[in-house]
Amino acid sequence: MQDTTYAYQQLLDFTIQIFKKIGCPDKDAATAAEVLLAADLRGVDSHGVARLTGYVRLWEAGRVNATPQIKVIHETPSTAVVDGDSGLGLVVAPYAMELAIEKARQVGTGWVSVQHSNHYGIAAAHAMKALKHDMIGISMTNASPLVAPTFSTSKMLGTNPICVAAPAGNEPAFVADLATTTAANGKLEILQRKNEAAPVGWVQDAAGQDSTDAGILKKGGALLPLGGDREHGSHKGYALGAVVDIFSALLSGANYAPWVPPFPAYVPMPQRQPGKGIGHFFGALRVDAFRTVAEYKRDMDDWISGFRNADTIEGKDRVLIPGDPEREMEAERRVAGIPLLPVVAADLQALGAKLGVVF
């Protein structure tokens, strides 16, 4: 079966209706839907509307609070810790990112660590909020354990992404959004669907040996940290994933390491819970807290065009700037619509039927 393509607005409206049906206030439903759909627009299909049913299942399991009382439980002029009250990460994260931006407005930078939250969609959806304020935005989150540290067979870390979004002048913004693993879990899922092998360096088997089985995670295997193996720097990817965990959970009081709650509602919660929910971390840096926006933007445009015009390896069209592919995908999908796999469309249809929303 072919993918069917849906207009962004249609999917957005549907998603808003679904979130309202589970009890989200209108404003939260709109916020959550926009964050979720940002993934589909940017081509990160694994993190978008395909997960809507998963969020609803978490709510059904009592693990998502549709009407959270999000609050600041500690703060200084440049920092805060937010308790998400078990709300959707799609709602808690925008609250925390806005707080980071507000603090940056006051004292130059703002840094907010979040406890008691849930999955927040793509990291870029939050970090990019800083751009229109001429700020650099940072977003990271921990996630349920799929990744083995170097030399280990234990799954101890999530794919723990980091996003840094930096504004430019005439050039589009620089947006680096990366899982701290060789490959994101979504890419493995795609290979599994196609029944294809994974490249060596993406995953290991239960004994910690090289594997090309895209389904190895279900057999005791693990994703590998960026770098793949020790010789190619996997200890660096492991360290970066660990830094995300420390900022997101150790600074906030969220669950950390292998005790981060899983996204699929059918996976039982870890028996031990050293903290509350999932953790995130957000930062905002006002450019003019360092130098004039005009000087910065002039140099940033120069930086970007320098990389864009770098010599290419034969057979490669161009050197990309982080964020280029996702921005181009968004421009295309806003016009041509968002393609959904038949299985995803059927899933959304069933979800709509269950909750009384026409898909």
Next chain:
Amino acid sequence: MQDTTYAYQQLLDFTIQIFKKIGCPDKDAATAAEVLLAADLRGVDSHGVARLTGYVRLWEAGRVNATPQIKVIHETPSTAVVDGDSGLGLVVAPYAMELAIEKARQVGTGWVSVQHSNHYGIAAAHAMKALKHDMIGISMTNASPLVAPTFSTSKMLGTNPICVAAPAGNEPAFVADLATTTAANGKLEILQRKNEAAPVGWVQDAAGQDSTDAGILKKGGALLPLGGDREHGSHKGYALGAVVDIFSALLSGANYAPWVPPFPAYVPMPQRQPGKGIGHFFGALRVDAFRTVAEYKRDMDDWISGFRNADTIEGKDRVLIPGDPEREMEAERRVAGIPLLPVVAADLQALGAKLGVVF
């Protein structure tokens, strides 16, 4: 010839004397020597006293100012930009890191971007300054271009390291210090000296193809970003190196991308200089700006022991915490001394003879 081992104090005293001879004030000479020798203690031999002659050559070439007027040229409560006045990075960086710590004391976090500096030794020497204040320390720097972005044959970025140092309670601190490349340049130099091949994934040749020639950088080749190739996430290593450049130079007004001044004094300065000197970036986050130090340390100890006790792959002794190997090396070398290659010892002897300092 065998390596000869020297007591830390002996090398420190010698280095202080050398820095004094080139005109550094007593306090600066001591600071610079301590930062430089931190590399030797931690086992990063490529960045330690072996580079002392290189620093002196930069001074001889008029590219290092031994008596800089380091000053803050812009600031907000949580940020500052420092002009290093072409001083030794070994002196400018500690000034900037202390400023970040002071700002964190005031408003929770401090963030300092630096222009007009020179090479600053190992990133960890600066970030770790935050630990004794119960703060998380961050340190990064750009460097002269050796790294090709994904799909490019042009050397556009330095090895641009990032260090994050996070305090713990009873456990030793977490210290991740990583070049954003598959392998640091120092490791290539070691292979060259031994006339050994580099693993595939460390470097590419002038055409951008796989190479195992450890000397390929002299033949138009380049280091590869962490990840190695696109399939294994090199676009992520490239993005991380770019983030370091943006924070260190675009926020400060230092030189960026391929225009960062080279360390070897015999390499001519880039013809174009869009900024001033080399750029660094420092951050300090007060733990108690987020939650109580006691709660954080309890969880951090639990986090660390969780990783330390993770299951190991057969044949591997243990799972390491970032910073473990360097801390153990330091403990050993403080007692047993620091081994220097004969060529390094001869170089220091000649340097001492030239400047009238007994080695």
